[in-house]
Amino acid sequence: MDIIVCIKQVPDTKDVRLDPETNTMAREGVESIMNPFDRHALEEAVRIKENLGGTVTALSMGPPQAEAVLREAISCGADGGVLVSDRAFAGADTWATSYTLAKAMVTLGNFDLVLCGKQAIDGDTAQVGPGLATQLSLPYLTCVQKIRTIGDSGLVAERMMDDGYDVVQLPLPALLTVVKDINEPRVPSLKGKMRAKKAEIRVLRAADIHADEKCIGLAGSPTKVVSVFSPKPRGNRTVFTGSPAEQVEQLVAKLKGLL
Amino acid sequence: MDYFLTEEQQMIVETAREIAREKIIPLRAELDEKNEFPTSILMDMAKADLFGVFVPEEFGGLGGGCFEIVLVLEELARGCVGVATSFAANALGIYPVMIAGSQEQKERYLPDIASGRKWAAFGLTESNAGSDASGVRTTAVLDGDEWVLNGTKQWITNGGEAQIYSIVAMTDPSKGPRGASIFMVEDGDPGFSYGKKEDKMGIRASATRELIMKDCRIPKDRLVGRKGTGFITVMKTLDISRPGIASLGVGLGQAALDEAVVYAKQRVQFGRPIISFQAVQHMLADMAIQLEAARALVYAAARHIGSNAKNISKASSMCKVFASDMAMKVTTDAVQVLGGYGYMKEYPVEKMMRDAKILQIYEGTNQIQRNVIGQELNKEYASA
Numbered sequence: 001m002d003i004i005v006c007i008k009q010v011p012d013t014k015d016v017r018l019d020p021e022t023n024t025m026a027r028e029g030v031e032s033i034m035n036p037f038d039r040h041a042l043e044e045a046v047r048i049k050e051n052l053g054g055t056v057t058a059l060s061m062g063p064p065q066a067e068a069v070l071r072e073a074i075s076c077g078a079d080g081g082v083l084v085s086d087r088a089f090a091g092a093d094t095w096a097t098s099y100t101l102a103k104a105m106v107t108l109g110n111f112d113l114v115l116c117g118k119q120a121i122d123g124d125t126a127q128v129g130p131g132l133a134t135q136l137s138l139p140y141l142t143c144v145q146k147i148r149t150i151g152d153s154g155l156v157a158e159r160m161m162d163d164g165y166d167v168v169q170l171p172l173p174a175l176l177t178v179v180k181d182i183n184e185p186r187v188p189s190l191k192g193k194m195r196a197k198k199a200e201i202r203v204l205r206a207a208d209i210h211a212d213e214k215c216i217g218l219a220g221s222p223t224k225v226v227s228v229f230s231p232k233p234r235g236n237r238t239v240f241t242g243s244p245a246e247q248v249e250q251l252v253a254k255l256k257g258l259l
Numbered sequence: 260m261d262y263f264l265t266e267e268q269q270m271i272v273e274t275a276r277e278i279a280r281e282k283i284i285p286l287r288a289e290l291d292e293k294n295e296f297p298t299s300i301l302m303d304m305a306k307a308d309l310f311g312v313f314v315p316e317e318f319g320g321l322g323g324g325c326f327e328i329v330l331v332l333e334e335l336a337r338g339c340v341g342v343a344t345s346f347a348a349n350a351l352g353i354y355p356v357m358i359a360g361s362q363e364q365k366e367r368y369l370p371d372i373a374s375g376r377k378w379a380a381f382g383l384t385e386s387n388a389g390s391d392a393s394g395v396r397t398t399a400v401l402d403g404d405e406w407v408l409n410g411t412k413q414w415i416t417n418g419g420e421a422q423i424y425s426i427v428a429m430t431d432p433s434k435g436p437r438g439a440s441i442f443m444v445e446d447g448d449p450g451f452s453y454g455k456k457e458d459k460m461g462i463r464a465s466a467t468r469e470l471i472m473k474d475c476r477i478p479k480d481r482l483v484g485r486k487g488t489g490f491i492t493v494m495k496t497l498d499i500s501r502p503g504i505a506s507l508g509v510g511l512g513q514a515a516l517d518e519a520v521v522y523a524k525q526r527v528q529f530g531r532p533i534i535s536f537q538a539v540q541h542m543l544a545d546m547a548i549q550l551e552a553a554r555a556l557v558y559a560a561a562r563h564i565g566s567n568a569k570n571i572s573k574a575s576s577m578c579k580v581f582a583s584d585m586a587m588k589v590t591t592d593a594v595q596v597l598g599g600y601g602y603m604k605e606y607p608v609e610k611m612m613r614d615a616k617i618l619q620i621y622e623g624t625n626q627i628q629r630n631v632i633g634q635e636l637n638k639e640y641a642s643a
């Protein structure tokens with residue numbers, strides 16, 4: 001089973017601030033980390049490889065420093081890392097990012113499964129996974145909390161829902177985005193770290209992936225951020241307690257009081 | 260302070276620290292309360308290659324030595340000394356094979372130890388053989404192609420959890436200390452079973468059990484080294500393992516200091532943070548001084564021992580005594596800095612104080628260590 005895991009380097013949101021002047025994220029002095037959801041996608045890929053054999057390739061689009069998350073991925077069990085990096089990619093929204101990653105995957109060639117985190121903690125859009133699958137015409141499933149079975153003939157996975165989960169069968173190749181419940185990621189191993197230190201990270205430029213320049217970077221991004229602001233705090237809230245019957249009684253009384 | 264670690268040593272520290280932060284600290288209070296063995300954490304450590312740190316590369320390890328394992332244990336102990344003890348006892352249990360074992364024995368055991376697939380334990384102590392190891396009553400008699408072992412070991416760390424046991428038994432009781440030998444006994448060997456699990460004051464995540472050998476039959480080739488050399492191998496084993504116990508003290512002391520300083524900055528009495536009171540500050544300062552002095556001594560001793568130096572007993576004993584006494588003092592003072600809160604289970608320092616005590620007792624009490632140091636001094640100054 002050959003698996004590609006998409007990994008994004010993100011600022012550690014534990015200490016992110018918005019620049020009040022420009023309404024953009026103040027990234028200076030903020031530590032960069034592997035997007036936490038992607039860590040779970042990577043762990044799942046490595047576990048599948050440990051069971052079925054095959055390879056795990058970590059793929060990231062980002063600036064040259066994003067190489068660090070690819071090395072980290074190798075220390076956690078990925079076989080190799082590919083960085084899609086070019087000034088022309090700068091300013092990409094989720095559409096342009098999906099396009100670019102899809103082009104990179106076509107360039108890389110054969111794979112059976114693509115795993116992504118549910119969303120990146122900086123943008124929180126959850127769009128790149130599905131966008132990528134659409135670009136590649138792959139069947140996909142989002143918010144996967146468990147892969148029940150996986151083999152050459154396809155996979156059966158659980159999609160987390162608000163009120164339980166769906167069980168979905170997909171043929172391969174396919175793309176899944178995963179939630180944190182899927183597994184408990186391992187700590188990078190010592191041998192993995194040593195391998196990661198020596199590993200050669202392959203870099204793909206715009207020309208290498210035959211990207212249409214109208215589809216990449218800022219120019220290829222239909223999304224325009226008009227403004228960024230903190231929403232006003234919500235009004236007072238009341239939580240009713242007691243048995244359901246008591247809660248209903250309290251609610252009715254409260255609503256009547258508003259009339 | 261910068262101890263000039265190599266890049267590889269830094270990697271080892273980082274990995275062990277991450278295990279402590281991600282895997283040990285979230286679980287330590289529960290393991291302590293439930294007296295529960297940290298199986299899943301040890302498996303996480305295995306995946307991170309920590310079990311291979313001290314195993315030679317030819318057997319699948321990373322080829323580190325005494326200093327590297329000290330670095331690992333210090334970081335693990337910052338998380339929990341009970342968990343770290345389980346890891347340390349594994350090394351203790353396999354050192355006899357590394358020191359005196361045959362090539363076949365090394366090939367049989369070391370790859371599984373390096374990968375963490377199997378764990379080891381060290382069985383010396385008996386009800387009448389504590390500080391005085393010559394009190395060992397367990398016997399081993401050769402019967403055809405098999406050794407037959409009889410006896411009961413007491414307070415064996417990893418007992419019942421490990422798969423590989425190095426057992427000290429008398430092969431010739433009439434010869435006293437020269438009549439002892441070491442055998443490798445494996446989980447599942449006929450006549451080998453486990454007794455009750457102890458309910459302890461501290462390091463409650465570690466498992467301490469009896470090992471019972473009742474006509475326990477093992478193949479002839481499980482004898483480690485030559486017959487009668489058991490105590491020599493035991494002494495060599497403890498000489499290289501004791502800095503590990505010392506480093507548990509350093510990690511524990513660091514954890515206690517961290518808690519105490521953070522608390523002292525936040526706790527306000529008489530209108531100001533208690534760290535502004537000189538009495539508190541001086542206590543913290545003394546903790547920091549003792550801690551750093553212990554670390555420096557442990558690192559120096561471990562590097563000395565790792566260099567294959569000849570005379571290592573004194574250095575080994577000195578660092579064990581100093582660091583464990585320091586840990587007892589520093590954890591006690593950490594509780595003092597936190598006052599009544601420190602005495603409560605909601606804060607981690609009461610557990611740290613309970614955990615510290617064992618470091619002055621096992622792998623040779625601190626009194627016994629001082630005996631060793633004294634005897635070595637006597638020898639060194641023989642001509643004086």
Ligand SMILES: Cc1cc2nc3c(=O)[nH]c(=O)nc-3n(C[C@H](O)[C@H](O)[C@H](O)COP(=O)(O)OP(=O)(O)OC[C@H]3O[C@@H](n4cnc5c(N)ncnc54)[C@H](O)[C@@H]3O)c2cc1C
Pocket residue numbers: 348380381382383384388389390391413414415416417459467617620621622623624625626627630
């Ligand atoms: C939690 C735990 C885990 C352990 N794990 C292991 C293990 O994995 N494997 C193993 O083999 N053993 C293990 N032990 C045993 C441990 O090593 C012994 O408890 C220790 O060596 C002391 O022996 P003792 O308890 O019988 O004390 P004793 O020898 O009875 O000593 C009692 C007191 O007398 C003092 N004393 C004794 N003789 C002298 C002397 N000559 N000079 C000065 N003072 C002296 C001691 O310092 C001590 O203060 C463990 C013990 C504990 C509590």
